[in-house]
Amino acid sequence: MSSVHRLLLRHPRGETPIFLGAGALRVAGELLADWVRDRTLFVVTTPRVLALHGGALAPCREAAACTVVLEVEEGEAAKTLERAGELWRRMLAAGGRRDSRLVAFGGGSVGDLGGFVAGCFLRGIAVAQLPTTLLAQVDASIGGKTAVDLPAAKNAVGLFHHPELVVGDTSLLATLPAEEVRSGLAEVLKMGVIADPALVGKVEATLERLLAADPQALAPVVLAAAAAKVRLVAADPEERGGDRRLLNFGHTLGHALETAAGYRGLRHGEAVAYGMLFALRLARRRGFDAALAARLAALLSRFGLPPLPPLVADEVLAAVARDKKASEAGPVWILPRALGEAGAVAEVAAAEVAELLAPFLAAPFAAG
Amino acid sequence: MSSVHRLLLRHPRGETPIFLGAGALRVAGELLADWVRDRTLFVVTTPRVLALHGGALAPCREAAACTVVLEVEEGEAAKTLERAGELWRRMLAAGGRRDSRLVAFGGGSVGDLGGFVAGCFLRGIAVAQLPTTLLAQVDASIGGKTAVDLPAAKNAVGLFHHPELVVGDTSLLATLPAEEVRSGLAEVLKMGVIADPALVGKVEATLERLLAADPQALAPVVLAAAAAKVRLVAADPEERGGDRRLLNFGHTLGHALETAAGYRGLRHGEAVAYGMLFALRLARRRGFDAALAARLAALLSRFGLPPLPPLVADEVLAAVARDKKASEAGPVWILPRALGEAGAVAEVAAAEVAELLAPFLAAPFAAG
Numbered sequence A, B: 001m002s003s004v005h006r007l008l009l010r011h012p013r014g015e016t017p018i019f020l021g022a023g024a025l026r027v028a029g030e031l032l033a034d035w036v037r038d039r040t041l042f043v044v045t046t047p048r049v050l051a052l053h054g055g056a057l058a059p060c061r062e063a064a065a066c067t068v069v070l071e072v073e074e075g076e077a078a079k080t081l082e083r084a085g086e087l088w089r090r091m092l093a094a095g096g097r098r099d100s101r102l103v104a105f106g107g108g109s110v111g112d113l114g115g116f117v118a119g120c121f122l123r124g125i126a127v128a129q130l131p132t133t134l135l136a137q138v139d140a141s142i143g144g145k146t147a148v149d150l151p152a153a154k155n156a157v158g159l160f161h162h163p164e165l166v167v168g169d170t171s172l173l174a175t176l177p178a179e180e181v182r183s184g185l186a187e188v189l190k191m192g193v194i195a196d197p198a199l200v201g202k203v204e205a206t207l208e209r210l211l212a213a214d215p216q217a218l219a220p221v222v223l224a225a226a227a228a229k230v231r232l233v234a235a236d237p238e239e240r241g242g243d244r245r246l247l248n249f250g251h252t253l254g255h256a257l258e259t260a261a262g263y264r265g266l267r268h269g270e271a272v273a274y275g276m277l278f279a280l281r282l283a284r285r286r287g288f289d290a291a292l293a294a295r296l297a298a299l300l301s302r303f304g305l306p307p308l309p310p311l312v313a314d315e316v317l318a319a320v321a322r323d324k325k326a327s328e329a330g331p332v333w334i335l336p337r338a339l340g341e342a343g344a345v346a347e348v349a350a351a352e353v354a355e356l357l358a359p360f361l362a363a364p365f366a367a368g
Helices: A029-036 A047-063 A081-093 A108-120 A134-140 A170-175 A178-195 A197-211 A215-235 A243-248 A251-260 A268-284 A290-301 A313-321 A350-362 B029-036 B047-063 B081-093 B108-120 B134-140 B170-175 B178-195 B197-211 B215-235 B243-248 B251-260 B268-285 B290-301 B313-321 B350-362
Strands: A005-011 A014-021 A040-045 A066-071 A101-106 A126-131 A145-150 A153-160 A165-169 A333-338 A341-345 B005-011 B014-021 B040-045 B066-071 B101-106 B126-131 B145-150 B153-160 B165-169 B333-338 B341-345
Touching: A005 A215, A014 A215, A029 A047, A029 A101, A029 A126, A029 A165, A040 A047, A040 A081, A040 A108, A047 A066, A047 A101, A047 A170, A066 A081, A081 A108, A081 A145, A081 B081, A081 B145, A081 B153, A101 A108, A108 A126, A108 A134, A108 A145, A108 A153, A108 B153, A126 A134, A134 A165, A134 A170, A134 A178, A134 A215, A145 B081, A153 A251, A153 B081, A153 B108, A165 A170, A170 A215, A178 A197, A178 A215, A178 A243, A178 A268, A178 A290, A178 A333, A178 A341, A197 A215, A197 A290, A215 A243, A243 A251, A243 A333, A243 A341, A251 A268, A251 A313, A251 A333, A268 A290, A268 A333, A268 A350, A313 A350, B005 B215, B014 B215, B029 B047, B029 B101, B029 B126, B029 B165, B040 B047, B040 B081, B040 B108, B047 B066, B047 B101, B047 B170, B066 B081, B081 B108, B081 B145, B101 B108, B108 B126, B108 B134, B108 B145, B108 B153, B126 B134, B134 B165, B134 B170, B134 B178, B134 B215, B153 B251, B165 B170, B170 B215, B178 B197, B178 B215, B178 B243, B178 B268, B178 B290, B178 B333, B178 B341, B197 B215, B197 B290, B215 B243, B243 B251, B243 B333, B243 B341, B251 B268, B251 B313, B251 B333, B268 B290, B268 B333, B268 B350, B313 B350
Parallel strands: A014 A165, A040 A066, A040 A101, A101 A126, A126 A165, B014 B165, B040 B066, B040 B101, B101 B126, B126 B165
Antiparallel strands: A005 A014, A145 A153, A333 A341, B005 B014, B145 B153, B333 B341
């Protein structure tokens, strides 16, 4: 029996099949090869991913008329307008056409950048997301969000550009650095808290094996988290004020922490973990069960997060105010009401955030 | 009786009302004001348009919470990734949000750039197109195409981002330079040749008055051309191989001429006029009526086009090969079969284009 599962995301532009599990790249190999056959194939990836897993793309490269590998730097550093511009110029010089194909082969940043570059090249070419990190497999690769950063705000420039295909091969996770696994597990836990109580229990019960990237422990957790993401995205594909917003649990402060830290020192998932801890403090003030909040904080304390970098509270607050999810009325906070259930709360005064922020930055794991 | 007409473009993302005619900005003024009410309003425009017609935006500015005017250079020069990046940074610094509004107030380049900037800011904010040139009113503002240029190819980076509203006030055309009127009339004639034989007759009968921007002569011609564009776009909203492609009549060579000339010396419509002349030569070889081709060439000779700049045929050919409408199989040519009827022809050998191009560049109005 194959350990590869197939999900389907329906969205306004069509539907995206999602292959997930150990060996997914092999199982989806023929489909991928057919999709690129006799076309120019652009591969956006990093040197590390290429060195570790480049062989998995051999069937694609053989089917394509020609393959142009576009290597970019790791992580958020690649998500700039300048890098996107460089890739577009190279794609044009290499003879890229409207029916050329682009594959984003890497973590969340490669997926964001690759998706954006595909979405705007000649007004949009087809893209496949081949996520190689836990975070990208359960979250970033699903749902069509693409973006690059501006100095003042993460993901400030981008568009919705749904992939034609997502292939998350969990066997690639074995080579993932421990901090990348931890970062992805934060997004997994997020999915559990907002949409799947059983997933929270699974993370709690197997956290040490998960952190060690144990494939048996990871497989069910990746599948459950991705399935939750698919459900939330399908209900609100372009985040028009519905369920998709719930995925921003932990992200309002998380993004601001990343911005204030200059996108250095904290991985995305680590920032989201701290963001969830802060959101739990706001939630407790609105009636969220104290014991449950303590249980989640205890679970997050077992993640072994790096300490928060030294941050100036006012700079974090300014970044919160600039959050791109904010409406003209101000930022919206996603706060849990119960396990597996959350809501968007617009009525969080800036003064309340300011009051809670400094003590939080000093002692994030303390009872809020 | 109002001389303002209302068209409606249905597309996959909703529908776009289009107000056209003398006084359209006044007629649509309340709708526009409601649309920006209490929000941040970004106005992408040029110093010239602002000086001549800025007053027409007063009701919008009064309704908006605040208005940020983003002035850009005239024409194709504004359509760069660098300019887009600068606007995004300024919008972010000015407190732009997902529910902020952007108005593109100017010609086709302002519309292309403004639409692109709106389409990618925070993954897309709503835009209204307020075209001030003939070309933009009949063509560029309708249909959701947005783009910036790369040095190697025009419109190489962009997306489909349909405006919420288009308001083409033909009374603004009175201040248009003669060469801008001529450029727009080339797109009008294009629409007639591919989709509306009566429009060709109207242009033929009133060309001198049209070139002089006579409002009585322009009104019916603007309306007919815009209506033809709406019909073709509605039938194939994102140019997926259907009728919308016909709008590229004259554009395969036209874009290449612009590119080879470094976007200088030829306005877009003027380049399209030459592109149509060349396409007519290809069409004649495929059975298009010789007398009709001669009639259209004679009509175009009355436009008073500037002479073609000195161009190297090989550079023009290379630009044709890079055309973003091309598939991996090569560029597609739109060729008329009869008046008001055209088709996409993929089987034009590069050798045939090469053979015809040098004599065409030397004597574009000669019988092909």
